[in-house]
Amino acid sequence: MNSGGSIKKNIIIEIICLLHVLLFVYAAISKLLDFENFQVQLGQSPLLSAFASWVSWIVPLVELLIAGLLIFRSTRLWGLISAFNLMVMFTVYIFIMLHYSSFVPCSCGGILEKMGWNTHMYFNLVFVVLAFTAVILRQNLENKISFIPIFKSMLFTCIFSTIVVVVLFKWSEEIMHYNNPFQRRYSKNTAMLLQQTDLKFNSFYIAGFTSGRLYLGNHSNPQLLVSFDGNLRDKKIERIDFDPRNMPFQNVTLSVRGNYVYLKDGMVPAMFRGSVKDWKIAKKLSGMPYFTQAEPADSATIVFRNNTGPSLSNVLGVFRAGNKDKIQYNNSLLEKQIDGIFDTDGVLLYSEQMEKIIYLYYYRNEFIVAAKSGNLEYRGHTIDTTSKAKIKVAYLKNGSGRTMSAPPFVVNAHGSAFKNLLFVNSRIMGRFEDKKRWEHSSIIDLYDISSNAYLLSFPIYNIGKNKLKSFIVTDTHLYALIGNSLAVYQLKENIKKELKRPVQK
Numbered sequence: 001m002n003s004g005g006s007i008k009k010n011i012i013i014e015i016i017c018l019l020h021v022l023l024f025v026y027a028a029i030s031k032l033l034d035f036e037n038f039q040v041q042l043g044q045s046p047l048l049s050a051f052a053s054w055v056s057w058i059v060p061l062v063e064l065l066i067a068g069l070l071i072f073r074s075t076r077l078w079g080l081i082s083a084f085n086l087m088v089m090f091t092v093y094i095f096i097m098l099h100y101s102s103f104v105p106c107s108c109g110g111i112l113e114k115m116g117w118n119t120h121m122y123f124n125l126v127f128v129v130l131a132f133t134a135v136i137l138r139q140n141l142e143n144k145i146s147f148i149p150i151f152k153s154m155l156f157t158c159i160f161s162t163i164v165v166v167v168l169f170k171w172s173e174e175i176m177h178y179n180n181p182f183q184r185r186y187s188k189n190t191a192m193l194l195q196q197t198d199l200k201f202n203s204f205y206i207a208g209f210t211s212g213r214l215y216l217g218n219h220s221n222p223q224l225l226v227s228f229d230g231n232l233r234d235k236k237i238e239r240i241d242f243d244p245r246n247m248p249f250q251n252v253t254l255s256v257r258g259n260y261v262y263l264k265d266g267m268v269p270a271m272f273r274g275s276v277k278d279w280k281i282a283k284k285l286s287g288m289p290y291f292t293q294a295e296p297a298d299s300a301t302i303v304f305r306n307n308t309g310p311s312l313s314n315v316l317g318v319f320r321a322g323n324k325d326k327i328q329y330n331n332s333l334l335e336k337q338i339d340g341i342f343d344t345d346g347v348l349l350y351s352e353q354m355e356k357i358i359y360l361y362y363y364r365n366e367f368i369v370a371a372k373s374g375n376l377e378y379r380g381h382t383i384d385t386t387s388k389a390k391i392k393v394a395y396l397k398n399g400s401g402r403t404m405s406a407p408p409f410v411v412n413a414h415g416s417a418f419k420n421l422l423f424v425n426s427r428i429m430g431r432f433e434d435k436k437r438w439e440h441s442s443i444i445d446l447y448d449i450s451s452n453a454y455l456l457s458f459p460i461y462n463i464g465k466n467k468l469k470s471f472i473v474t475d476t477h478l479y480a481l482i483g484n485s486l487a488v489y490q491l492k493e494n495i496k497k498e499l500k501r502p503v504q505k
Contacts, residue, residue, distance in 0.1 A: 009137045016134040017070045020083045023127065024067040028060035039432050053431075062086065077138060084131035084154065088161040091124040096169055182383050184430045184445065189492045190458035191444075191478055195232045196487040206472045206481060208256030210276065214472070214479050215256040216486070222252035225261075225279070230477060232488050242272065242281035257296045257352070266291035271302060271319075285321045295350040297372055303357050305334075305348050313340025316348070316359060318374040330374045333359070339402060343389040351417040356449060358422060360415040363389035363408055367415075367422065369449050380452050382445060384428040386411045413442075418473040419499050420450040425460075425468055442468035444478075448498060455498060463487065475499055 031038045039056040066086060069079030094117055115123065136150050199216075207217040207225060213236075216226045225238040240254065242263060250267040256276065263272040263281055271288040274281035288294075291304040292314070300321040309315035309331055317329040334344040342363075349358040356377070357370040365382040381387075390409035395402045414425040424445045429438050437443075441459035448455055460468050466483025473479075476496075478489040 006141060009141055013076075013134050013137050013141075016130045017076060017080070019130065020079075020127065021067045021070050024063040024070075024083070028063035028067070031056075031060040042432070077135070080131050080135045080138065081157065084128060084135065085157050085161045087124050087128045087131060088158050089165050091121055091128060092162050092165040094121040094124065096165065100169075182385055182430045183432060184383070184443070184457040185455075187456045187458060187494045189494045190456065191460070191489040191491055191495070193461075194477075194488050194490050196463065196482075196485050197228075197232050199226075199481075199484050199486055202469075202484050204481060204486075205253070206470055206479065207254045209472055209474055209479070210256055210258055214488075215254075217254040219253075222249075222254065222263075225254060225256070228486070230474075230488070232486060238279050240274070240279050240281060242274070255296060258299075260296070260299055262296050264291075264294055266294060266304075266306070273299065285319070287321070287326045288319055289317070289327055293348040295348050297350055297352075297355070297357075301372070303348065303350055303372075303374075305359075307341065309334070309340060311340055314344040316357070316370075316374065318372070328374055330370070330376070333368055333370060333374070333376055337364070337389050338391060339393045341402065342391050342393055342408070346412070347415050349415055349417040349422075351419065351449070353419040354417075354449065356417075358415070358417050358449065360412050360422075360424060361389075362413070363391055363411055365411055367412075367424075367447075369452075378452060380447065380449065382412060382424055382426065382447070383430065383454050384411055384426065386428065414468065414470050416471055416473045416478075417449070418475065420448055421455075421473070421495070421498060422447040422449050423471070423473050423478075425471070426457075444471075446495065446498070456494060460487075460489070 035056070039053075042056050063086070066079055066082045069075040069082060071079075098117055098121070132154055135154065139150055201218075201220070203218050203220045204216045204226070205219065207215040209215065212230055213227045214230070214232075215238075216228075218224055218226070223240045223242060225240065227236045227238060228234065240261065240263065247265075247268060247270060249265050249270070252263060252265045255262040255264065259276055261274045261276055261279060261281070263274070264270065267290070269288050269290045271285040271294065272281045273283045273285060285300070285302065288302065289304070289306060289308070291306045294302050294304040297303050297318075302319040302321075303316070304319060305314055305316050307314060308329070313336055314334050315329050315331055316333045317327055319327050334340075337343040344361070345363065346359055346361040349360065350356070351358060355372045357368075357372065357374065359368040359370075361367065363386075365384045365386050367380045367382065369377045369380060371377055386409070393402050410427045412424050413427050416423045424447065426443050426445050429435075437459055441461045443457055443459055445457045446455040447453065460471070460478075460480055460482070463482045463485045466485070469481040469483070471478055471480040473491075476491055478491060480487045480489065
């Protein structure tokens with residue numbers, strides 16, 4: 001080999017090494033200077049979510065180490081091989097993000113963060129080719145070996161690096177969905193605000209959704225329903241036709257389910273049913289016991305909660321109108337931790353499509369999934385770590401009751417179920433999360449009750465200083481009460497694809 005050719009090859013190797021040194025040093029310093037943000041972004045990555053705490057340190061340190069190996073001639077070969085493997089892993093990583101996940105991966109910091117992910121992948125491929133070329137040129141200069149052994153060796157390292165990334169991806173997915181270390185996955189393509197309207201008053205509550213219309217009840221006027229079309233443009237007011245017959249109502253609420261409207265008051269107790277065609281209450285569901293919450297399962301079946309358990313603790317039951325044994329309790333569904341009342345408090349939900357009862361605890365990381373009959377199917381857990389209710393209960397001296405002696409530590413504030421999905425408004429911040437997002441929004445965690453798996457999270461942003469008060473989900477939209485406002489969000493592809501799964505009953 002002539003000296004002129006050797007000089008050219010050495011210059012090419014020097015340039016390639018210098019480019020890699022600049023890339024790795026720049027990327028590593030960018031990560032370390034904005035380390036908290038880098039760790040937050042890494043925590044959202046489907047490949048590295050479960051390993052973010054230690055990978056966030058290892059990646060910039062490895063980049064600096066490789067840069068150091070490339071600087072010195074004695075270690076340059078190892079540096080080039082390491083650079084090749086690292087860039088292959090980065091390239092495969094981005095390919096998985098683009099084709100097998102909807103989640104945004106970590107940024108590399110600085111100007112590299114401004115690249116689109118397709119551009120970033122091609123950028124990485126260029127450096128893969130450069131490193132490969134430099135290894136071949138250097139070995140050819142020093143050892144005079146043929147091209148084929150080098151190619152086979154580099155191909156093997158490429159395959160090995162790819163396998164490592166794929167294994168990490170599969171492993172991380174398993175951990176995040178089923179053994180979550182309290183790290184949320186935020187996806188950009190989830191819910192988009194379409195419209196909001198000012199209701200003027202904060203006395204409204206969500207009564208239900210049927211036939212493309214959302215219905216709101218009003219605590220100040222319990223015989224009126226306000227309805228909107230799916231985009232909150234067509235507003236109607238419906239008056240419930242009902243003769244109270246001197247019943248001592250104390251807390252009347254309305255529920256709209258399918259073709260029926262239900263008028264209920266657990267303090268009487270009373271449960272009436274009417275048709276949405278004429279809004280006339282025509283039938284009383286006789287024999288309904290006292291209840292603190294009640295959700296219609298079908299025209300004759302009501303799932304309810306009351307305080308008839310041991311020591312007046314909460315208990316779930318099922319009421320069936322027309323049956324000889326109308327009421328069936330399951331005392332084992334709600335599990336006492338402290339007093340059986342406050343510690344078992346929560347929200348009762350029902351998935352009509354799945355025919356499942358869902359009970360979401362307020363003060364612990366647990367929800368219950370039961371069959372329509374009231375039989376337990378399983379106890380699921382939200383991804384936070386609060387397994388025991390953090391509440392303080394004071395008992396009155398005369399033994400007539402009990403009360404909270406300190407503000408409770410709320411874990412799950414609200415919930416909504418649709419088909420196989422459970423939407424939970426969590427009040428607990430997870431690991432590697434953006435504090436500003438928590439200050440300006442309410443976080444919704446999404447679970448698949450058919451597989452008992454955590455899926456993803458997304459924010460519902462405040463309106464002014466007001467946070468989410470309650471919400472309901474349909475197959476295409478999420479409707480939220482936020483202060484005095486009603487807002488509608490369009491569910492995007494990430495959520496819709498989870499709803500397309502076959503309904504299990």
